[in-house]
Amino acid sequence: MLKNLQFSIAERPLHMEGRILPAPELLMDAPVQPREGVWDARRRLFYRGADINTWVVMNYNPRFVDQRSTETFITKLLHMADEKGMKFSEPVAAFGVWKPCPEQDFTRLKQEYSNLQLVLVILGRGGDLYAHIKRTGDTEVGILSQCVQATNVTAIKPQTLGNILLKINAKMGGINNVLSRTGMPMILERPVMIMGADVNHPSAGDGESPSMAAVVASYDRFASKFSVEVRPQPHRVEIIQDLKEMTKNLLRSFFIYTKGHKPERIVMYRDGVSESQFQEVLSYELKAMRTACTETEVDYTPGITFLVVQKRHHTRLFCEDRDGVGKCKNVPPGTVVDSGITHPSERDFYLCSHQGIQGTSKPTHYHILWDDNDMTMDDIQMLTYSLCHLYFRCTRSVSLPSPAYYAHLAAFRAKVHISELSERDGDGMTQEEIKCVATVEQKNALSSKLYYV
Known part of the structure; x- marks a missing residue:
């Protein structure tokens, strides 16, 4: 069939050079050095116990x-x-x-x-x-x-x-581990707000329930504590409709916690966007973030770096001669490829930040849509890899930066709330009724100061 369709397949995969980023040093009660994406915390105290x-x-x-x-x-x-x-x-x-x-x-x-x-x-x-x-x-x-x-x-x-x-x-407000001074990217040395955003859509066959948009933002110098904003929006709409108000609320949380300081830079990790939506997301969501900053204070224009995080692609990386890490011999955590298979004119890269436990590791594709902060590719890659070590649920580096992961969890939690609402109040609720109830309940949650994901 391939021959009749005039397809030809190379006998060997494309060969290219990759780089392995050094794992950042972490700090609990003492410095901890991850090895192959894992660190031993059994005999260590949390950095800050609750x-x-x-x-x-x-x-x-x-x-x-x-x-x-x-x-x-x-x-x-x-x-x-x-x-x-x-x-x-x-x-x-x-x-x-x-x-x-x-x-x-x-x-x-x-x-x-x-x-x-x-x-x-x-x-x-x-x-x-x-x-x-x-x-x-x-x-x-x-x-x-x-x-x-x-x-x-x-x-x-x-x-x-x-x-x-x-x-x-x-x-409960504790901190499991943070980046040590020696392993902290330079951008974190000044006040910076690291954001993550994701939209969770209804399951297949559901034609009425609203999509749930979630945005999280760090408000401490360790990028370990996050405020959360969740909003319902029209069915299967990927663009975050209320991003301006959500960003303003997140900035207020940052102001309150830091006692009046404003973030000098903002880094956004946007999950769940396909390549066909890049321009639409950039023109709407970046503008909404800009407007939120200027409406908060007239002359407030922090530098914004906007990255799209993609997991749904078909690119796989293999070690030459299968000399890899773990029982499945995957590429080592920290493997970066930013040439050969990337865009010829735009800035993007593939980063495999986790250790593949079973099967073939899938690298995460990062596309830099906007960068006011003039960060080099090395700076962005190291920041991204460092954030993959701050996910609070495990002592492993994960495949997504922690802000993007937390936004995904928050959006999924909102979907759980919506599905439970539908079952409790019956299938006769319209989309507007569900949206109204969901908005009220999300505001109640925020008013209770449940800021941790």
Whole structure:
């Protein structure tokens, strides 16, 4: 068939030279050096441990997890938290609930414990309880929640406990790890706001539900803490319609946290945009960010660098003679290709920032649409690679910069809220009704100061 179509395929893949960026040095209680995209945090304290004084355990699966298993899990969790430098007190209460109702349960807890910080929920198998819990905690009651599968409570593994504490510490305002002074890109030495944006669209077959746009922005000097803005918008529209107002709110958060300082530079990582939409995104979204800055202060014009992050492509990188990393022999983390297979006139590059655990690693394609900051390709590549080491859920470098990853998570969480709303209020809700309810609930979540992704 190929011969009849007059196709010809080379016997060998295209051969080119790549570069391997040095992994940035990280800082916990002591410097940590990643090796092949992984670092050992088992004997290290968090850079900044959170203080958790008032929290509750809700066992929504008492048939499978008895009281003794729950107490054992809590004891080991608190012991490891102490080893990590967290001030994690004993829970003020632990309930076994046979008929879960998150709305009533969370409301009662909020009334009974006015300073409640966290609810740890033990889930059962299957069902849509997770969506109910997150919607109630995020948008109605204003309580942070951490869900744990019942099997992880009965079969306790140190690695699982460590992963749970990574998430709890970040949710409660702690910092797991930061870039050390020796590994910090130069752009982070001055006030800078690192942003990420993504839009989550309804699943196939859904022709009415709105798309959910999420934008996150850092507000500390470590690029480790992020404010979040989420908005519903018309069905399957990729361009973020309310980006101007979202950016203004994020700038206000930056001002408040830094006590009046303004970011001198802004770097945006925009996820989910195809090449056919580059010009449209640039003309609308970059203009919206500019307008947000000038409306905040007349003469405020920070330099903006706008990058598009793409994972949906068909480019793969292989080591010559399969001399790679890991059992699958993938290219090492930090591998950069910025010639040969890139655009002839525009600035773009491929970066494989993670270690492929299974199968062939897929590099991430970065396209620089705009750069007022006059950053060199080396500066942008090193900044991007460094941000891939700041994702709070694991002790590995990930395939996306942390702002883009957090925006993806925030958009997905908003989609969970919308889907739960549709099931709760029936399929008869129109798109405008869903959008109205979603907007109100998202504002309630923001007013509760749940700024962490």
